[in-house]
Amino acid sequence: MSCLGGTNLASKDSGDKDSGYGVSDDGWVSYGYSSVRGKRASMEDCYSTKISEINGQTIGLFGVFDGHGGARAAEYVKEKLFENLVNHPKFVEDTKQAITETYQQTDLEYLSAEHSQHRDAGSTASTAVLVGERLLVANVGDSRAVICRGGKAFALSKDHKPNRDDERQRIEEAGGVVMWAGTWRVGGVLAVSRAFGDRLLKRYVVADPEIQEETIRDDVEFLVLASDGLWDVITNQDAVSMVQSIDNAEDAATKLTSEAYNKEGQASCQVFHADTTFSASLRGEHLGSDFFYGNLWFLYVIANGGGSFDSLAIRDFGEVEIRLFGRYIQKVGNLL
Numbered sequence: 001m002s003c004l005g006g007t008n009l010a011s012k013d014s015g016d017k018d019s020g021y022g023v024s025d026d027g028w029v030s031y032g033y034s035s036v037r038g039k040r041a042s043m044e045d046c047y048s049t050k051i052s053e054i055n056g057q058t059i060g061l062f063g064v065f066d067g068h069g070g071a072r073a074a075e076y077v078k079e080k081l082f083e084n085l086v087n088h089p090k091f092v093e094d095t096k097q098a099i100t101e102t103y104q105q106t107d108l109e110y111l112s113a114e115h116s117q118h119r120d121a122g123s124t125a126s127t128a129v130l131v132g133e134r135l136l137v138a139n140v141g142d143s144r145a146v147i148c149r150g151g152k153a154f155a156l157s158k159d160h161k162p163n164r165d166d167e168r169q170r171i172e173e174a175g176g177v178v179m180w181a182g183t184w185r186v187g188g189v190l191a192v193s194r195a196f197g198d199r200l201l202k203r204y205v206v207a208d209p210e211i212q213e214e215t216i217r218d219d220v221e222f223l224v225l226a227s228d229g230l231w232d233v234i235t236n237q238d239a240v241s242m243v244q245s246i247d248n249a250e251d252a253a254t255k256l257t258s259e260a261y262n263k264e265g266q267a268s269c270q271v272f273h274a275d276t277t278f279s280a281s282l283r284g285e286h287l288g289s290d291f292f293y294g295n296l297w298f299l300y301v302i303a304n305g306g307g308s309f310d311s312l313a314i315r316d317f318g319e320v321e322i323r324l325f326g327r328y329i330q331k332v333g334n335l336l
Contacts, residue, residue, distance in 0.1 A: 021250035024051045028058050029130060032249030034257040044071040045227055046078040046123075054092060060130035061085070064143050065123045066227035068190070073123035073197035076110045081125070084109075095131055096211050099138050107196045107207035114199070122190070122197035122205070126157060126225050133216045135223070138209035140194035142228045146236045147214065148221040148244060153236035156212045156223075160194040162186050167193040176204035222252070230256060233263040 023030040033047050044067035052059050061082045067074030084106050085091060088098040103125070114121075124141020137145040137156040145156040160167060163184035171178055171186060171193060179188035186193055186204050198205045214220065224230075224239055234242075234256070242259060243252035 019250050019254050021248070022049060022051065024058050024060065025053070026058055029060050030249050031060070031062060032251065032253040034250070034253035036257050036261050044068065044074060045229075046071070046074045048078045048082055050082055052086075054086075057092075057132040058130065059086075060128070062130075062223075062225055063125060063127040064225045064227050065125050065196075066141065066143050066229075067121060067123045068192075068195075069198075070121040072114070073110060073121040073195075076113065077106060077123050077125055077196050080109065081106045081127070085129070092131065095129060095134070095136055096213065099127075099129060099136060099211055100209060103138065103140065103196075103207050103209045110197055111199055111202065114197070120197070120199050122195040124160075124192055124195055124227065125209075126227075128223055128225055130216070135214040135216050135220075136211055137214070137223075138211045140196065140207050140209050141192040142231070144226060144228075144231050144236075146224045146239060148224075148240040149219050150221075151240070151244060153240040155236055156214060158210060159228075159231075160192055160210075162191070162193045164193065171204045174204050176201075222249075224256070226256065230260045233260050 017034075017036050019032070019034040021030070021032045029051065031049055031051075033049060035045065035047065046065045046067070048061065048063045048065070050061040052061075063078070063081065065074040065077045081102065085098060085102040088102055091098045124139070124143045126139045126141075126143035126145050127137070128145055129136045129138070135147075135156075139145065139157040140160060142159040142161060143157075144159060147154050147156055158164075161184065162168060162171065162178040168178050177187055178184055181188045183191050185191050186201055190198060190201055190205060193205060194207065194209075195205050196207050221244065224243075226239075230239065239256055243255055246252040246255060
């Protein structure tokens with residue numbers, strides 16, 4: 001069985017590239033990975049691969065972590081998630097429970113480690129844990145896992161998007177809101193409904209994974225793990241069809257990132273801009289703009305005549321729009 005990993009693609013312009021290959025000692029599983037950075041100043045995505053043996057069973061650990069608001073959360077999850085998992089007392093006995101508790105534990109540890117920092121990064125995760133012939137796929141966010149079985153693509157994860165009916169219901173029952181800001185976003189800000197980190201949205205953006213289990217048989221040919229940089233421009237079936245005939249896992253992973261890189265460069269995309277000078281026009285005290293998601297800034301504002309307001313997300317896209325996170329303002333004009 002082969003596992004392929006690909007990380008997010010930022011733009012058409014050439015940037016940092018990385019790829020590699022590995023195989024278990026018994027030859028049971030091989031893997032390849034490929035990542036590309038485009039115009040972004042830094043790569044916010046990470047991957048992790050590890051193959052070992054426990055109690056005579058081949059153990060494979062594979063993960064793709066797509067960061068937002070900086071790379072810190074993705075880097076932390078890469079370093080700690082699998083370490084915590086293999087040290088979980090029920091890792092072999094009850095792997096599914098161990099995965100769930102490890103996701104939650106790692107999230108709490110990250111939030112604790114970042115408690116005093118004036119930043120609020122987050123990260124999605126899509127992980128595949130191979131224990132003998134058992135494959136357990138877990139995810140938070142919109143990184144995705146797809147297997148090829150008999151030439152057909154089958155998704156082993158469901159993207160956590162705020163407009164998913166069950167996710168929207170969960171968020172609203174917790175007191176949050178889902179709003180349109182170019183796409184559906186939690187509080188008008190974050191385009192995924194589950195993730196590691198994201199302290200300001202933690203009540204709504206949980207790190208509880210959904211897990212699917214698959215038994216590896218002869219008809220399961222390979223698994224693809226990738227962030228949304230691949231899945232935004234290539235369908236599940238197209239991804240599987242592109243690499244089904246490629247024997248080398250690294251070559252297959254590189255093929256996918258190259259195809260997505262070219263397609264993404266030709267596609268139109270909506271970019272959110274933050275007008276950092278706009279805060280001066282608010283009749284109030286600007287308390288800080290240290291927290292941001294991509295190019296969308298969180299601003300803390302106190303209005304002179306109207307008490308305090310929590311977390312205003314401001315975007316400038318032709319015309320200035322103000323969206324309130326945490327509570328609604330029916331007349332935002334009195335802030336200007």
